[in-house]
Amino acid sequence: MKFGDFVIAVVSMVVIFGLLAFPLDFVFVSILGFGSYEVGVFVALFLSALIGGFIFAEKIGEARRENVTKVTILWAALMMLFAAVVPASVGHWQTAAQEELNAMYPDTTLSTAEWTNWEMIYLDGFMFLIVALTLVLGFTGLYLGSRLR
Numbered sequence: 026m027k028f029g030d031f032v033i034a035v036v037s038m039v040v041i042f043g044l045l046a047f048p049l050d051f052v053f054v055s056i057l058g059f060g061s062y063e064v065g066v067f068v069a070l071f072l073s074a075l076i077g078g079f080i081f082a083e084k085i086g087e088a089r090r091e092n093v094t095k096v097t098i099l100w101a102a103l104m105m106l107f108a109a110v111v112p113a114s115v116g117h118w119q120t121a122a123q124e125e126l127n128a129m130y131p132d133t134t135l136s137t138a139e140w141t142n143w144e145m146i147y148l149d150g151f152m153f154l155i156v157a158l159t160l161v162l163g164f165t166g167l168y169l170g171s172r173l174r
Contacts, residue, residue, distance in 0.1 A: 026084050026092050034081045035100045038163075042073035071162040074100075078170020085171045093171065097163040101156045108155040112148055122147040 026034075049065035049072075057064065078085065078093070085092045112118040122144045126133060135143065 026086070026088075026095070030081075030084050031092075031096055031099055034077055034084070034096050035103060037080065038073045038077035038096075038100055039103060041076050042069050045069040045072055067158060067162065070104075070158055071166045074163040074166025075170040075173075076166075078167035078172075079174050080170075082171040082174030085167070089168065089171060093164060093167045096167055097160055100163050101159040104159045105152050105156050108152045109148070111151065112144070119144060 046066055046069040049069050050062060051065075053061045053065040053068070074097075077096075081096075085096075123140070125147065126135075126143050
């Protein structure tokens with residue numbers, strides 16, 4: 026595969042993810058409640074990789090593991106950038122981070138700098154989760170999808 030093929034595969038997977046995430050979020054939230062929002066995202070990650078692997082099976086070709094790994098790493102890097110933008114686009118991110126810390130340490134009083142540091146740690150944890158899931162679900166989905174074809 027050429028680098029342009031990797032980019033097209035990743036962009037296609039992101040578009041598929043975008044088309045799947047919204048409906049799956051609603052399905053899982055309506056069935057399991059708002060605490061299950063992440064389930065839709067995780068299923069969309071896997072399905073977008075599975076579909077992407079199926080679509081690009083011919084390009085992935087004989088060097089399957091190597092090409093699947095490269096696409097997965099590029100996709101994980103892009104998803105990490107998306108995850109880094111989430112706090113700027115979600116209005117209650119700061120409140121959620123504060124509630125999480127207060128739940129763990131109820132009598133904690135932090136300075137503004139300490140709150141900022143906690144929010145960065147909270148963001149790092151979110152990015153870690155997204156990247157780890159993208160690597161696992163992405164590799165599995167791409168590999169299985171490319172084998173199905």
